[in-house]
Amino acid sequence: MVLSQIPANVVLAVLAAALMHASWNALIRGAPDKGLYTLLLHVCSALLASVGLLFVGGPDPASWPFLGLSALLHTAYILCLMRAYEGGQLAVSYLLMRGLAPLLVCLLSTPLLGETLSFGAWLGIACILVGVLTIASTSGQPLGLVLRHPSGQAALFNAAIIAAYTLVDGQGARLSGNPVGYVLALALFEPLVILAHELRRRRPAVLHYFRQHWPLGFLGAGVATSAYCIVLWAMTQAPIAVVAAMRESSVIFAVLIGSLWFKEGRLRAGLLAGLCVVAGVLLLKH
Numbered sequence: 001m002v003l004s005q006i007p008a009n010v011v012l013a014v015l016a017a018a019l020m021h022a023s024w025n026a027l028i029r030g031a032p033d034k035g036l037y038t039l040l041l042h043v044c045s046a047l048l049a050s051v052g053l054l055f056v057g058g059p060d061p062a063s064w065p066f067l068g069l070s071a072l073l074h075t076a077y078i079l080c081l082m083r084a085y086e087g088g089q090l091a092v093s094y095l096l097m098r099g100l101a102p103l104l105v106c107l108l109s110t111p112l113l114g115e116t117l118s119f120g121a122w123l124g125i126a127c128i129l130v131g132v133l134t135i136a137s138t139s140g141q142p143l144g145l146v147l148r149h150p151s152g153q154a155a156l157f158n159a160a161i162i163a164a165y166t167l168v169d170g171q172g173a174r175l176s177g178n179p180v181g182y183v184l185a186l187a188l189f190e191p192l193v194i195l196a197h198e199l200r201r202r203r204p205a206v207l208h209y210f211r212q213h214w215p216l217g218f219l220g221a222g223v224a225t226s227a228y229c230i231v232l233w234a235m236t237q238a239p240i241a242v243v244a245a246m247r248e249s250s251v252i253f254a255v256l257i258g259s260l261w262f263k264e265g266r267l268r269a270g271l272l273a274g275l276c277v278v279a280g281v282l283l284l285k286h
Helices: 008-032 034-056 061-084 090-113 118-138 141-147 149-176 177-188 191-237 241-245 250-260 267-283
Strands: none
Touching: 008 034, 008 090, 008 191, 008 241, 034 061, 034 177, 034 191, 061 090, 061 149, 061 177, 061 191, 090 149, 090 241, 090 250, 118 191, 118 241, 118 267, 141 149, 149 177, 149 241, 177 191, 177 241, 191 241, 250 267
């Protein structure tokens, strides 16, 4: 597909998903117990998905191997997400996770999926990565210190996981014949291993937390599930690597939320770096 032929509604939908993604990550960042809230959010996502599957149906069996592999990758993603916001700033941890993933996706999608990207697309991806790395410098901490912190290391590892499940889910959604059913099935299965482990380890604390905070859990779950449904649908309309890169415009929203809500970093410098990300998105579109 020629990049200039990507419909405007696909671009707008991915940008909306980017805002939604930054928002549910901000809910985790603001939670007093980030680990339990992360687990609650994904359990609520599974409950919503089980209801949604009754209406939209499941994915085609051809996509089941991808679904199983993605569920394992998302299990690792949840574990890293629990650590990434413990002691880390929203914008910094978020941009490390989300900003480095497109580079990995692009490096892998061409040899593995046969997708060809134009010079403009590569230039746009480069702009996004420059913006991401610049945003890291606005945190007020040396980049080396950020990367040595456990939250920074968890975020870096998660970037690789995100790249892996992006490629897996992009192919799975294409084979599913039902991208919404695919993502709902994924949401249903991804938290089961961690939930079983946590219930065995500290069942009373988990159940008490869930009873106290389930409305906020369902709020985050609804936003997160909707955002990923949009992205997977977009991957059926445009090249996976391009959609994955456009999605990283969410770092702009993360900078705004981190600065205005959590009072983190330097807003002006963060927004200037964000403009570089926007330029990259525009290059991807044209």
